[in-house]
Amino acid sequence: NAGVTQTPKFQVLKTGQSMTLQCAQDMNHEYMSWYRQDPGMGLRLIHYSVGAGITDQGEVPNGYNVSRSTTEDFPLRLLSAAPSQTSVYFCASSYSGQAWGSPLHFGNGTRLTVT
Amino acid sequence: DQQVKQNSPSLSVQEGRISILNCDYTNSMFDYFLWYKKYPAEGPTFLISISSIKDKNEDGRFTVFLNKSAKHLSLHIVPSQPGDSAVYFCAAPRTTSGSRLTFGEGTQLTVNP
Numbered sequence: 001n002a003g004v005t006q007t008p009k010f011q012v013l014k015t016g017q018s019m020t021l022q023c024a025q026d027m028n029h030e031y032m033s034w035y036r037q038d039p040g041m042g043l044r045l046i047h048y049s050v051g052a053g054i055t056d057q058g059e060v061p062n063g064y065n066v067s068r069s070t071t072e073d074f075p076l077r078l079l080s081a082a083p084s085q086t087s088v089y090f091c092a093s094s095y096s097g098q099a100w101g102s103p104l105h106f107g108n109g110t111r112l113t114v115t
Numbered sequence: 116d117q118q119v120k121q122n123s124p125s126l127s128v129q130e131g132r133i134s135i136l137n138c139d140y141t142n143s144m145f146d147y148f149l150w151y152k153k154y155p156a157e158g159p160t161f162l163i164s165i166s167s168i169k170d171k172n173e174d175g176r177f178t179v180f181l182n183k184s185a186k187h188l189s190l191h192i193v194p195s196q197p198g199d200s201a202v203y204f205c206a207a208p209r210t211t212s213g214s215r216l217t218f219g220e221g222t223q224l225t226v227n228p
Contacts, residue, residue, distance in 0.1 A: 004158070031214050040124070042204060042218035043159070058215065090158050094214050103149060104214060106158030 002026055006091050006107035013081040013114045021076040021110050023091030031094045032074040033058070033104070034066065036087040043090065049074055081114045088112070118142045119207055121219035129227055134192040136222050138205035141186065145207040149216070150179060150190050153202045162203070163190070195226045 007022045025032065033048035035058075045058030049068040063085060065077040074093075078085060088111050092104040120139045128134045138148075146167040151159035165172040165179045165188065172179050178191045192199055202223050206216040 033214070040220055042220045045215055048215060092158070098214065102214065103161035103164065104216065106160070108156065108158050
């Protein structure tokens, strides 16, 4: 049981490049989400999904796309990387999407640098 | 609009003493609060939670207190251990019964041997 797996762990991009951050969970969780962590700002929600085929925007969705074709996978795409997207990205999942009794499980993060 | 705030970026305590981490919130509709702990190069892990119908929840060395009138919660760790050194985030669901969490900025706790 690996939990939430994120790849890659580290990535350096040039401005304008695109890439996909991978996230997979093996806990059969319906709810998945992406957060970014920046110094002094806590974690901010980018996108989330309550089940396969359903996605929605969080607080800071601009510049990112997501899709949820399977229960297990929730990739995050950067369309055209900008230095402002330099951050640590965390994928998280939970069983039901209900905070009560179903806390989020986080992956170990992807540290992204955009030059 | 930072609805959950942790005003202390860092806290240093001696091993065996009490650690008190504080969190304030502005949205009176929040009905559930969570604390997460984060070690370097790892993702946050759930620590303890509290519903707004309670004013205290205890789990071993960890106790969370909620003061709704002051819109304030605190996490007490007694006794503190060096392994407790981590960043602690408080969080609340953006909607009732939802997992869309809004997080505070985090407090770096250092427990000195």
